[in-house]
Amino acid sequence: MKKHFHIKNNLPAVILIVIGIALIVFGISSGQATSVLNKARKICMECIGIG
Amino acid sequence: MDKTGKKSAQLENAHSSGADSARKHCGGVRLGIQAVAALIQNANFKGFFTGKIYTGKTKQVCVPGLNCYSCPGAVGACPVGSLQNFLSGLTFRFPYYVLGILIFIGALCGRIVCGFLCPFGFIQDLLYLIPFYKKNQFKVDKYLRYLKYAVLLILVILLPLSMPLTPAFCKYVCPSGTIAGGITYVTNPIIRSQFGWLFNWKLIVLGIIIVSGLIVYRPFCKYLCPLGSFYGFFNRFALIRMRFDESSCVHCGACAKACKMNIDPSKKPNSMECIRCGDCVRACPEKALHIGVRDQKTDTPS
Ligand code: SF4
Numbered sequence: 001m002k003k004h005f006h007i008k009n010n011l012p013a014v015i016l017i018v019i020g021i022a023l024i025v026f027g028i029s030s031g032q033a034t035s036v037l038n039k040a041r042k043i044c045m046e047c048i049g050i051g
Numbered sequence: 052m053d054k055t056g057k058k059s060a061q062l063e064n065a066h067s068s069g070a071d072s073a074r075k076h077c078g079g080v081r082l083g084i085q086a087v088a089a090l091i092q093n094a095n096f097k098g099f100f101t102g103k104i105y106t107g108k109t110k111q112v113c114v115p116g117l118n119c120y121s122c123p124g125a126v127g128a129c130p131v132g133s134l135q136n137f138l139s140g141l142t143f144r145f146p147y148y149v150l151g152i153l154i155f156i157g158a159l160c161g162r163i164v165c166g167f168l169c170p171f172g173f174i175q176d177l178l179y180l181i182p183f184y185k186k187n188q189f190k191v192d193k194y195l196r197y198l199k200y201a202v203l204l205i206l207v208i209l210l211p212l213s214m215p216l217t218p219a220f221c222k223y224v225c226p227s228g229t230i231a232g233g234i235t236y237v238t239n240p241i242i243r244s245q246f247g248w249l250f251n252w253k254l255i256v257l258g259i260i261i262v263s264g265l266i267v268y269r270p271f272c273k274y275l276c277p278l279g280s281f282y283g284f285f286n287r288f289a290l291i292r293m294r295f296d297e298s299s300c301v302h303c304g305a306c307a308k309a310c311k312m313n314i315d316p317s318k319k320p321n322s323m324e325c326i327r328c329g330d331c332v333r334a335c336p337e338k339a340l341h342i343g344v345r346d347q348k349t350d351t352p353s
Protein backbone atom coordinates (compact mmCIF):
# COMPACT_ATOMS: atom_id res chain seq x y z
CA MET A 1 0.00 0.00 0.00
CA LYS A 2 1.28 3.46 -0.89
CA LYS A 3 2.18 5.74 1.95
CA HIS A 4 2.58 9.49 1.67
CA PHE A 5 3.98 12.24 3.83
CA HIS A 6 1.58 15.20 3.84
CA ILE A 7 3.04 18.28 5.47
CA LYS A 8 -0.51 19.61 5.99
CA ASN A 9 -1.39 16.63 8.22
CA ASN A 10 1.82 17.04 10.20
CA LEU A 11 1.96 20.81 10.56
CA PRO A 12 1.04 20.95 14.29
CA ALA A 13 3.85 18.48 15.05
CA VAL A 14 6.38 20.45 13.04
CA ILE A 15 5.35 23.72 14.73
CA LEU A 16 5.52 22.13 18.19
CA ILE A 17 8.94 20.62 17.43
CA VAL A 18 10.23 24.06 16.43
CA ILE A 19 8.73 25.61 19.59
CA GLY A 20 10.34 22.83 21.65
CA ILE A 21 13.77 23.46 20.12
CA ALA A 22 13.41 27.23 20.63
CA LEU A 23 12.54 26.71 24.31
CA ILE A 24 15.50 24.35 24.76
CA VAL A 25 17.91 26.86 23.18
CA PHE A 26 16.53 29.74 25.25
CA GLY A 27 16.67 27.60 28.40
CA ILE A 28 20.28 26.63 27.79
CA SER A 29 21.27 30.23 27.07
CA SER A 30 19.73 31.32 30.37
CA GLY A 31 21.66 28.71 32.34
CA GLN A 32 18.82 26.27 32.95
CA ALA A 33 20.76 23.21 31.75
CA THR A 34 23.34 23.98 34.43
CA SER A 35 20.56 24.26 37.03
CA VAL A 36 19.33 20.81 36.00
CA LEU A 37 22.86 19.46 36.30
CA ASN A 38 23.35 20.99 39.75
CA LYS A 39 20.18 19.35 41.01
CA ALA A 40 20.81 16.01 39.29
CA ARG A 41 24.36 15.53 40.54
CA LYS A 42 23.27 15.56 44.20
CA ILE A 43 21.14 12.88 45.81
CA CYS A 44 17.58 14.24 46.04
CA MET A 45 16.42 13.45 49.58
CA GLU A 46 12.73 13.71 48.69
CA CYS A 47 13.10 11.29 45.76
CA ILE A 48 14.73 8.54 47.78
CA GLY A 49 12.32 8.98 50.66
CA ILE A 50 14.29 10.79 53.35
CA GLY A 51 12.49 14.13 52.92
CA MET B 52 -15.38 -11.69 -1.10
CA ASP B 53 -17.76 -9.29 0.72
CA LYS B 54 -16.69 -7.48 3.89
CA THR B 55 -18.33 -9.98 6.27
CA GLY B 56 -16.76 -12.98 4.60
CA LYS B 57 -13.47 -11.19 4.49
CA LYS B 58 -13.85 -10.39 8.18
CA SER B 59 -14.27 -13.99 9.36
CA ALA B 60 -11.51 -15.24 7.07
CA GLN B 61 -9.15 -12.58 8.27
CA LEU B 62 -10.01 -13.15 11.91
CA GLU B 63 -9.14 -16.78 11.43
CA ASN B 64 -5.85 -15.77 9.89
CA ALA B 65 -5.20 -13.26 12.63
CA HIS B 66 -5.50 -15.93 15.25
CA SER B 67 -3.49 -18.55 13.48
CA SER B 68 -0.43 -19.84 15.27
CA GLY B 69 1.88 -18.22 12.69
CA ALA B 70 0.48 -14.78 13.42
CA ASP B 71 0.71 -15.45 17.15
CA SER B 72 4.35 -16.45 17.00
CA ALA B 73 5.18 -13.41 14.84
CA ARG B 74 3.43 -11.24 17.41
CA LYS B 75 5.36 -12.79 20.29
CA HIS B 76 8.60 -12.33 18.37
CA CYS B 77 7.90 -8.64 17.75
CA GLY B 78 6.86 -8.21 21.41
CA GLY B 79 10.26 -9.70 22.27
CA VAL B 80 11.98 -7.15 20.05
CA ARG B 81 10.22 -4.37 21.95
CA LEU B 82 11.32 -5.85 25.28
CA GLY B 83 14.88 -5.93 23.92
CA ILE B 84 14.71 -2.25 22.92
CA GLN B 85 13.28 -1.37 26.33
CA ALA B 86 16.11 -3.26 28.07
CA VAL B 87 18.78 -1.49 26.01
CA ALA B 88 17.13 1.91 26.65
CA ALA B 89 17.01 1.23 30.40
CA LEU B 90 20.67 0.19 30.41
CA ILE B 91 21.80 3.27 28.45
CA GLN B 92 19.93 5.56 30.84
CA ASN B 93 21.50 3.76 33.80
CA ALA B 94 24.99 3.17 32.43
CA ASN B 95 26.83 4.20 35.60
CA PHE B 96 27.07 0.54 36.59
CA LYS B 97 29.64 1.00 39.33
CA GLY B 98 27.16 3.22 41.17
CA PHE B 99 25.03 0.14 41.84
CA PHE B 100 27.87 -1.22 43.98
CA THR B 101 29.22 1.96 45.58
CA GLY B 102 25.88 3.74 46.13
CA LYS B 103 27.41 6.94 44.76
CA ILE B 104 25.48 8.80 42.06
CA TYR B 105 26.92 9.92 38.73
CA THR B 106 27.93 13.58 38.58
CA GLY B 107 29.09 13.93 34.94
CA LYS B 108 27.90 16.49 32.40
CA THR B 109 25.33 14.21 30.76
CA LYS B 110 23.17 14.85 33.81
CA GLN B 111 22.15 18.21 32.38
CA VAL B 112 20.11 16.37 29.76
CA CYS B 113 16.65 15.14 30.72
CA VAL B 114 15.88 11.58 29.72
CA PRO B 115 12.54 11.02 27.97
CA GLY B 116 10.98 8.65 30.52
CA LEU B 117 10.69 8.22 34.27
CA ASN B 118 14.17 7.45 35.59
CA CYS B 119 15.19 8.96 38.92
CA TYR B 120 18.34 11.09 38.85
CA SER B 121 19.10 9.91 42.37
CA CYS B 122 19.45 6.34 41.16
CA PRO B 123 23.17 5.47 41.43
CA GLY B 124 23.05 4.17 37.86
CA ALA B 125 21.41 7.21 36.24
CA VAL B 126 23.46 9.20 33.73
CA GLY B 127 20.71 11.70 32.84
CA ALA B 128 18.20 13.89 34.66
CA CYS B 129 14.57 13.03 35.34
CA PRO B 130 12.25 15.49 33.54
CA VAL B 131 9.54 15.31 36.23
CA GLY B 132 11.98 15.98 39.08
CA SER B 133 13.66 18.79 37.13
CA LEU B 134 10.30 20.38 36.31
CA GLN B 135 9.26 20.43 39.98
CA ASN B 136 12.61 21.91 40.89
CA PHE B 137 12.08 24.89 38.58
CA LEU B 138 8.52 25.39 39.77
CA SER B 139 9.48 25.34 43.44
CA GLY B 140 7.87 28.30 45.24
CA LEU B 141 11.16 29.54 46.71
CA THR B 142 13.22 29.55 43.54
CA PHE B 143 10.56 29.73 40.78
CA ARG B 144 11.84 30.09 37.26
CA PHE B 145 9.78 29.39 34.19
CA PRO B 146 11.04 25.94 33.06
CA TYR B 147 11.91 26.81 29.43
CA TYR B 148 14.52 24.11 29.11
CA VAL B 149 12.63 21.16 30.62
CA LEU B 150 9.34 22.16 29.01
CA GLY B 151 11.16 22.53 25.69
CA ILE B 152 12.54 18.98 25.99
CA LEU B 153 9.12 17.60 26.89
CA ILE B 154 7.36 19.43 24.06
CA PHE B 155 10.04 18.39 21.57
CA ILE B 156 9.83 14.70 22.54
CA GLY B 157 6.02 14.79 22.75
CA ALA B 158 5.64 16.42 19.33
CA LEU B 159 8.15 14.06 17.79
CA CYS B 160 6.81 10.75 19.05
CA GLY B 161 4.19 11.15 21.82
CA ARG B 162 3.88 8.10 24.05
CA ILE B 163 6.29 5.99 22.02
CA VAL B 164 8.48 6.96 24.98
CA CYS B 165 6.18 4.86 27.18
CA GLY B 166 6.16 1.87 24.88
CA PHE B 167 9.87 1.76 24.14
CA LEU B 168 12.09 4.04 26.20
CA CYS B 169 10.83 4.45 29.76
CA PRO B 170 12.57 2.18 32.29
CA PHE B 171 9.59 2.15 34.65
CA GLY B 172 7.30 1.15 31.80
CA PHE B 173 9.73 -1.68 31.08
CA ILE B 174 9.65 -2.83 34.71
CA GLN B 175 5.85 -2.97 34.56
CA ASP B 176 5.92 -4.91 31.28
CA LEU B 177 8.17 -7.50 32.96
CA LEU B 178 5.88 -7.65 36.00
CA TYR B 179 2.85 -8.37 33.82
CA LEU B 180 4.69 -11.28 32.20
CA ILE B 181 4.81 -13.07 35.57
CA PRO B 182 2.08 -15.72 35.67
CA PHE B 183 -0.48 -14.51 38.22
CA TYR B 184 -4.18 -13.75 38.51
CA LYS B 185 -4.94 -11.23 35.70
CA LYS B 186 -7.84 -8.77 35.58
CA ASN B 187 -7.06 -6.09 33.06
CA GLN B 188 -10.62 -4.89 32.44
CA PHE B 189 -12.89 -3.71 35.21
CA LYS B 190 -15.58 -1.08 35.75
CA VAL B 191 -13.73 1.75 37.52
CA ASP B 192 -10.78 1.56 35.10
CA LYS B 193 -12.05 4.39 32.93
CA TYR B 194 -12.59 6.70 35.91
CA LEU B 195 -9.23 5.91 37.47
CA ARG B 196 -7.53 7.04 34.24
CA TYR B 197 -8.34 10.67 35.16
CA LEU B 198 -6.24 10.39 38.32
CA LYS B 199 -2.99 10.88 36.44
CA TYR B 200 -4.08 14.32 35.21
CA ALA B 201 -4.79 15.29 38.83
CA VAL B 202 -1.33 13.98 39.78
CA LEU B 203 0.22 16.15 37.04
CA LEU B 204 -1.74 19.24 38.03
CA ILE B 205 -1.64 18.95 41.82
CA LEU B 206 1.55 17.06 42.73
CA VAL B 207 3.83 18.17 39.90
CA ILE B 208 2.62 21.75 39.31
CA LEU B 209 0.45 23.27 42.07
CA LEU B 210 2.01 21.87 45.25
CA PRO B 211 5.62 22.57 44.21
CA LEU B 212 4.50 26.10 43.20
CA SER B 213 2.87 26.75 46.55
CA MET B 214 5.18 24.92 48.95
CA PRO B 215 8.83 26.01 48.82
CA LEU B 216 11.26 23.24 47.93
CA THR B 217 8.69 20.45 47.92
CA PRO B 218 8.75 18.24 44.84
CA ALA B 219 5.51 16.64 46.00
CA PHE B 220 5.33 13.93 43.34
CA CYS B 221 8.92 12.82 44.02
CA LYS B 222 8.41 12.96 47.76
CA TYR B 223 5.13 11.12 48.20
CA VAL B 224 4.56 8.98 45.12
CA CYS B 225 7.32 8.42 42.58
CA PRO B 226 8.16 4.69 42.49
CA SER B 227 11.30 5.32 40.44
CA GLY B 228 12.64 7.43 43.32
CA THR B 229 11.73 4.68 45.79
CA ILE B 230 13.70 2.14 43.76
CA ALA B 231 16.63 4.60 43.77
CA GLY B 232 16.14 4.91 47.54
CA GLY B 233 16.15 1.14 47.93
CA ILE B 234 19.44 0.82 46.05
CA THR B 235 20.94 3.66 48.10
CA TYR B 236 19.68 1.98 51.31
CA VAL B 237 21.47 -1.24 50.46
CA THR B 238 24.69 0.30 49.15
CA ASN B 239 25.24 3.50 51.14
CA PRO B 240 25.56 2.98 54.92
CA ILE B 241 25.97 6.72 55.67
CA ILE B 242 22.57 7.57 54.17
CA ARG B 243 20.93 4.36 55.42
CA SER B 244 20.64 5.67 58.99
CA GLN B 245 18.44 8.57 57.82
CA PHE B 246 15.60 6.53 56.38
CA GLY B 247 12.32 6.87 58.32
CA TRP B 248 8.54 7.13 57.95
CA LEU B 249 8.64 8.76 54.51
CA PHE B 250 10.61 5.89 53.05
CA ASN B 251 8.18 3.43 54.63
CA TRP B 252 5.27 5.32 53.05
CA LYS B 253 6.97 5.28 49.66
CA LEU B 254 7.67 1.57 50.05
CA ILE B 255 3.95 0.97 50.62
CA VAL B 256 3.10 2.95 47.45
CA LEU B 257 5.72 1.03 45.47
CA GLY B 258 4.41 -2.26 46.90
CA ILE B 259 0.85 -1.43 45.81
CA ILE B 260 2.09 -0.54 42.31
CA ILE B 261 4.10 -3.77 42.04
CA VAL B 262 1.33 -6.07 43.28
CA SER B 263 -1.30 -4.37 41.10
CA GLY B 264 1.17 -4.57 38.19
CA LEU B 265 1.01 -8.36 38.43
CA ILE B 266 -2.76 -8.23 37.92
CA VAL B 267 -3.39 -5.15 35.76
CA TYR B 268 -1.23 -4.13 32.76
CA ARG B 269 0.82 -1.01 33.62
CA PRO B 270 -1.29 0.38 36.47
CA PHE B 271 1.14 3.21 37.17
CA CYS B 272 1.09 4.35 33.54
CA LYS B 273 -2.69 4.08 33.34
CA TYR B 274 -3.59 5.81 36.59
CA LEU B 275 -0.73 7.79 38.09
CA CYS B 276 2.08 8.84 35.79
CA PRO B 277 2.27 12.60 35.18
CA LEU B 278 4.75 12.12 32.35
CA GLY B 279 2.52 9.69 30.50
CA SER B 280 -0.41 12.08 30.92
CA PHE B 281 1.69 14.94 29.51
CA TYR B 282 2.89 12.98 26.48
CA GLY B 283 -0.66 11.70 25.97
CA PHE B 284 -1.74 15.21 24.92
CA PHE B 285 0.67 14.93 21.98
CA ASN B 286 -0.43 11.52 20.69
CA ARG B 287 -2.92 13.13 18.34
CA PHE B 288 -0.42 15.54 16.73
CA ALA B 289 2.94 13.80 17.08
CA LEU B 290 4.97 13.42 13.93
CA ILE B 291 5.32 9.69 14.58
CA ARG B 292 1.78 8.59 15.39
CA MET B 293 -0.77 5.92 14.58
CA ARG B 294 -1.96 6.08 10.99
CA PHE B 295 -5.28 4.37 10.35
CA ASP B 296 -6.58 3.47 6.93
CA GLU B 297 -10.30 3.30 7.50
CA SER B 298 -10.98 1.93 4.01
CA SER B 299 -8.95 -1.22 4.73
CA CYS B 300 -10.54 -1.91 8.12
CA VAL B 301 -12.99 -4.84 8.20
CA HIS B 302 -14.06 -4.08 11.78
CA CYS B 303 -12.98 -7.48 13.03
CA GLY B 304 -11.98 -6.16 16.45
CA ALA B 305 -8.63 -7.95 16.48
CA CYS B 306 -6.80 -4.72 17.28
CA ALA B 307 -8.99 -3.86 20.27
CA LYS B 308 -8.63 -7.42 21.53
CA ALA B 309 -4.85 -7.21 21.35
CA CYS B 310 -4.62 -3.90 23.22
CA LYS B 311 -3.64 -4.22 26.87
CA MET B 312 -4.27 -0.51 27.43
CA ASN B 313 -7.93 -1.28 26.61
CA ILE B 314 -8.21 0.99 23.56
CA ASP B 315 -10.00 0.31 20.30
CA PRO B 316 -7.51 1.83 17.84
CA SER B 317 -9.94 1.45 14.96
CA LYS B 318 -12.10 4.01 16.76
CA LYS B 319 -9.41 6.08 18.50
CA PRO B 320 -6.07 5.46 16.79
CA ASN B 321 -4.50 8.38 18.61
CA SER B 322 -6.02 7.90 22.05
CA MET B 323 -4.13 9.69 24.84
CA GLU B 324 -3.85 6.29 26.55
CA CYS B 325 -1.98 4.62 23.69
CA ILE B 326 1.61 3.76 24.57
CA ARG B 327 2.43 2.82 20.95
CA CYS B 328 3.39 -0.73 21.85
CA GLY B 329 2.38 -1.85 18.35
CA ASP B 330 0.42 -4.95 19.49
CA CYS B 331 -2.65 -3.79 17.55
CA VAL B 332 -0.59 -3.10 14.41
CA ARG B 333 0.68 -6.68 14.45
CA ALA B 334 -2.79 -8.05 15.23
CA CYS B 335 -4.53 -6.32 12.32
CA PRO B 336 -4.99 -8.81 9.47
CA GLU B 337 -5.62 -5.98 6.97
CA LYS B 338 -2.61 -3.82 7.82
CA ALA B 339 -5.03 -0.96 8.40
CA LEU B 340 -2.90 0.41 11.23
CA HIS B 341 0.67 1.53 11.26
CA ILE B 342 2.87 3.74 13.40
CA GLY B 343 4.99 6.19 11.44
CA VAL B 344 5.21 9.59 9.76
CA ARG B 345 3.46 8.74 6.54
CA ASP B 346 -0.27 8.40 5.96
CA GLN B 347 -1.82 5.40 4.35
CA LYS B 348 -4.70 6.00 1.94
CA THR B 349 -6.65 8.00 4.48
CA ASP B 350 -5.64 9.39 7.82
CA THR B 351 -8.17 9.89 10.56
CA PRO B 352 -6.74 11.96 13.36
CA SER B 353 -8.90 11.44 16.44
S1 SF4 C 1 3.37 6.45 31.67
FE1 SF4 C 1 5.13 7.19 32.85
S2 SF4 C 1 6.00 5.38 33.85
FE2 SF4 C 1 4.62 4.69 32.22
S3 SF4 C 1 5.97 4.37 30.52
FE3 SF4 C 1 5.12 6.43 30.30
S4 SF4 C 1 6.60 7.81 31.30
FE4 SF4 C 1 7.07 5.71 31.93
Ligand code: SF4
Nearest residue numbers: 300301303304306335
Ligand atom coordinates in the same frame (compact mmCIF):
# COMPACT_ATOMS: atom_id res chain seq x y z
S1 SF4 D 1 -8.05 -1.95 12.23
FE1 SF4 D 1 -8.77 -3.35 13.80
S2 SF4 D 1 -10.90 -3.73 13.33
FE2 SF4 D 1 -9.95 -2.84 11.48
S3 SF4 D 1 -9.25 -4.63 10.30
FE3 SF4 D 1 -7.53 -4.01 11.53
S4 SF4 D 1 -7.74 -5.27 13.36
FE4 SF4 D 1 -9.69 -5.36 12.37
Ligand code: SF4
Nearest residue numbers: 310325326328329331
Ligand atom coordinates in the same frame (compact mmCIF):
# COMPACT_ATOMS: atom_id res chain seq x y z
S1 SF4 E 1 -3.76 1.03 20.68
FE1 SF4 E 1 -2.20 -0.37 19.83
S2 SF4 E 1 -0.24 0.65 20.07
FE2 SF4 E 1 -1.73 1.70 21.38
S3 SF4 E 1 -1.48 0.72 23.38
FE3 SF4 E 1 -3.14 -0.36 22.31
S4 SF4 E 1 -2.12 -2.08 21.28
FE4 SF4 E 1 -0.52 -0.64 21.88
